[in-house]
Amino acid sequence: MPRLRLLPIIFALSSLSLAPVSTATDDIQTIKMTPKQSEEDVSHDYLVQLVARSTQLAEEHFGPSKIEFMPIMLSQDRVLQLLGIGGVLDIVSSAPTAKREASFLSVKVPIFMGLLGYRMMIISPEKVATFEGITTEEQLKNLVACQGTAWPDADILEDSGYKVLRVDKFEQMFEKLHDGGCDYFPRGITEGYGELEYYNENNPDKPLAKFDSILIHYQVPLLFYTSHSNYELAAKMQYGLEKMVENGELEALLKNHPVTQSAFPLSKWESSTIYSVPNRRLPKSVPTFKKELWLELNSQP
Structure with a gap:
């Protein structure tokens, strides 16, 4: 889809900051995520918990974060285009392809451990x-x-x-x-x-x-992706998710979350x-x- 066709979507989301990773204060990083694909998308809560916990584990080295959601859900193609343009979306989950690996920064920890x-x-x-x-x-x-x-x-x-x-x-x-x-x-x-x-x-x-x-x-696998300009967020997520694997929290979340148990x-x-x-x-x-x-x-x- 040509980028011009995305302009109305970007303007509709103009209430969101246009920085690669926005900050509500000088200290708290805001991570913008997509909302549910639909009401049937019950896995969304698992993804949110994973982002929240992994970034919490990385706070000592990268600072605190909070999560906000886009006000509307779009198709995966449009979501990835918005991620590439930058400014209104910071992180999405997607299955890896050669094109996505080249176009974005991936966090190399499988979200559901395969x-x-x-x-x-x-x-x-x-x-x-x-x-x-x-x-x-x-x-x-x-x-x-x-x-x-x-x-x-x-x-x-x-x-x-x-x-x-x-x-x-x-x-x-x-x-x-x-x-x-x-x-x-x-x-x-x-x-x-x-x-x-x-x-x-x-x-x-x-x-x-x-x-x-x-x-x-x-x-x-399902991986988290962010834009190349969001390298600090990618590093933060990589650090936090690796910690969750190391201390057993990722497997424990899989075993105990209502969606994955x-x-x-x-x-x-x-x-x-x-x-x-x-x-x-x-x-x-x-x-x-x-x-x-x-x-x-x-x-x-």
């Missing part, structure tokens, strides 16, 4: 029997997965022969499950159960179902069938060699 790459499926109740009858990966590939238009996941799945329907808005994916546009919505085991619970509580007349006897796995204990997945999908697009800059940053499930053949 568990985001293990995908359960949200489906319509009418499709439960279909999914329970799956015995081969080819059968799953013949069904249609809902994915975001700009999500790297869509490319990863298509590279391996999966059928994908790309959808612009997060909340639309749940509707596509009902109208038959998609057969399933793959979600990380750290996010899908919370999203499904929230959706069903608020849509009792048209509930959706889970299917997790089969998981899809591809290595796609359903993934634990990890031993519960030992009887699940896991179809591994290669991620040929994973940038080499992602620290896959740092084993302390990643959690893994035991796969069944």
Whole structure:
């Protein structure tokens, strides 16, 4: 999208400071984040807690921070463009691509310690029997997965022969499950159960179902990104998140947060069938060699 088309959005957010990292006082750094993608985006609270705690741990070396939110939510493409322009947004979470690694500064600690790459499926109740009858990966590939238009996941799945329907808005994916546009919505085991619970509580007349006897796995971490001019914020987040890994707080947050706790204990997945999908697009800059940053499930053949 041309930058000129973003000008109205920038002007609409003009109440926010136009410094790369604004300060409410000379001492407190304001970190501007995106709001929820939709009411179903229950993982947002986890991300906010992670930013708050990691920056708190870094206060001694980088000073205190506070978090503010953009007043409106935009598509991921527009959010990343705003991050690149600078001034109205300081940090976003996104799956890494070569382009994003070149365009922005990433904080090289996987937000969900790699568990985001293990995908359960949200489906319509009418499709439960279909999914329970799956015995081969080819059968799953013949069904249609809902994915975001700009999500790297869509490319990863298509590279391996999966059928994908790309959808612009997060909340639309749940509707596509009902109208038959998609057969399933793959979600990380750290996010899908919370999203499904929230959706069903608020849509009792048209509930959706889970299917997790089969998981899809591809290595796609979620990372925090900021602009190149925000190098101090990137360093602050890197320091704080590494501390959370070192002292066990990151794994503890995963185990205890209402959204992510359903993934634990990890031993519960030992009887699940896991179809591994290669991620040929994973940038080499992602620290896959740092084993302390990643959690893994035991796969069944």
